[in-house]
Amino acid sequence: MAVFPQGLDATTIFPAMPAIAGIRLGTACAGIKQTLRDDLLLVELPASASVAAVFTQNAFCAAPVRVAKENLPHAPRWLLVNSGNANAGTGTQGLQDALFCCAEVGKLTGGDARQVLPFSTGVIGMPLPVEKIAAALPKAQVNLAEDHWSQAAQAIMTTDTFAKGVSQQIFIDGHSITINGISKGAGMIQPNMATLLAYVGTDACIGQALLQDCLAFAAEQSFNRISVDGDTSTNDACVLMASGCSSAPELVVGTEHYQRFADAVLSVMKQLAELIIRDGEGATKLMRIVVKEALDDAEAVQVGKTIAHSPLVKTAFFASDPNWGRILAAVGRAGVVNLVLEDVQIFLDDVCIVENGGRAGSYTEEAGQQVMDKAEITVTVKLGRGAAVQEVLTCDFSYDYVKINAEYRT
Template sequence: MAVLPQGHHFPDMREVAGVTLGTACAGIKQTEQRDDILVIQMPENASCAAVFTQNAFCAAPVHVAKAHLNNAPRWLLVNSGNANAGTGDQGMRDALATCADLAEAAGGAAGQVLPFSTGVIGQSLPVDKIKAALPVAVHNLSPKHWDKAARAIMTTDTFPKGVSKVCTIAGQPVTINGISKGAGMIQPNMATMLGFMATDANIKQPLLQQCLAQAVELSFNRITVDGDTSTNDACVLIASGCSAAPEIEEDSDHYRIFAEAVMEVCKQLAEAIVRDGEGATKLMRIVVKQAATDEEAVRVGKTIAHSPLVKTAFFASDPNWGRILAAVGRAGVENMDLDKVEIYLDQVCIVRNGGRADDYTEEAGQRVMDQQEITVTVALGRGEASQEILTCDFSYDYVKINAEYRT
């Protein structure tokens, strides 16, 4: 079951001037009829920024999207059900073919299409099915189709993920919308994670790229479901330039306002991915503070978050604090003073002065572990750096979902 926010529903998404979305059903990998193709169209002279997976076996569409990013992109093409990864030269030809097919259907150039795929690895992309569906997706282009778009990119997700936010720049509204997909194979290291955001802001591509990279580092790169980095991870931010607000310049108050809004959209989408972790029943925030550096804090946090023993203990609601202690100890922190380390479950101190806290009781720990959302705080006593990692537990359903992924 997904760890949903109370009253979860797909939000009302504002229109982003100049950006339209269309979906269609190609029947790529389905047991039920649903849309699995998404086309996003942006205006000429729009800015487009993107970050991609660091997996060395990155998928064919990742290679193509990287190459096309400098060609003043006009369209994003996304398919679910097939990752087109581990497919060699044929995968590259297939990714390029779908770009050409969309360009023909939309009336543009193949080099202006950025392709994205998500789904099963190692299977050939059904190019003919996608080609047949593209005219339908193009015909359906609308500024209103954010809900349909979020659903079309889902694989093992249990709910569509979307965020819509407005900030004010020089008295004018600027809209930022985002959708994402991902539930397993999540440790974005820019999970099978894809994120697509659009804004009507007027901002040049290099500054938009800087803004996206900064936001992704502190959002999507701070979550993990299972420690696996996908072959297909990507996050894209489109700026249509259609807002009445003035152009956003670097090192300005306008940039600060815009960057904070983009960061908030990314963080909300990232949290939604963790809440939808395959088989997840609990959301855990791992806060590491008093670290010597941000990198050290992230390393300790991810060591805890990746530990199968920690994650299964949380699933069982078992206050087995020794597993957290062991994860901190093997995180590679040099010359750690164990007497200075403190570890908490919410406000309950479990470790102090190198061992179990004198005032800790099993009952207090159990009360925290019975919650659906838990914060684990580790104070290293080494410096001022602090970072937060979001993760979830490992349940029986995680094994079942991934054991049956291709059936």
């Protein structure tokens, strides 16, 4: 009973994405790990662009992450993304390779290598084949176009089963602002800032500092609310690019116009985050973990992620087994201080499974089974402690998850 990987539906078919003035995307096949599709993406931005980014908090962050962090203050004009090799755990040579790729973009475009943000995704610990990347760069440049979002989404995939994209348009004073987003990720997903890789582009005119604030909030409320397997990648990165080419007025803090824009960015990123969970490696179910009546947002997220990370919970959902005790146990070990067990209620969809410190008196295995047989399930936990509400998305653990990751390097 797969959610989507074995049978695409309307939510996983790549949408029509309009061109965004000023942002050009070009792809090429460098043959880094495979030669069946493009695996290199070059993004070109105008001098008017503002660029914001957030990166993994994994201490073993990849070489391209380190270089991108250093280059971000230099008004980036290009992004270079490769799939098939993470260039992580590669020491000094990895840093030199990331810098070499930036220099190659600079030579090709006549630009400053410090204005290039490099990104990589794939196998950790393998040397980056820089010669292949350098050889493919000219083709990626030739292919630059403002409407190549679909090609870009496909080029950054690794174990993804479908390309992920979302587009939204808003109007301010009669002028349109377009927001396009693409992302990749299916495993090693428990971000501490963003997701494996995500790129959101807009033609809005907005300053870099405000754009950074917008991205940080949106990432926290979207990509930081998902988990496939509880692992934080070494390469996580999310970039928000604003070309400044829209005829709409400049967005400034504290205005209704900015809030509408920020809401639209958040909407795009939430949809991208959900697509990642729908494409979780080997996933057959999507679970929404909704934690209510928490003291604060942090507590709600803590409980939600404890449930979402639990292999016992996730395997029970794969088996469609209403083993409610596993959910109860996860709530109990989530680290909530002075939790009053009798105040806690747990639901599978609208079926109450736990109340007054134990199994709900109205609960039946038949009712629980009916919910567990579904492909999408909501687990609601009411802590009885406050008014905070947060949602975490996750998926189940299947046999295929083990197979995919056991064979990842073969």
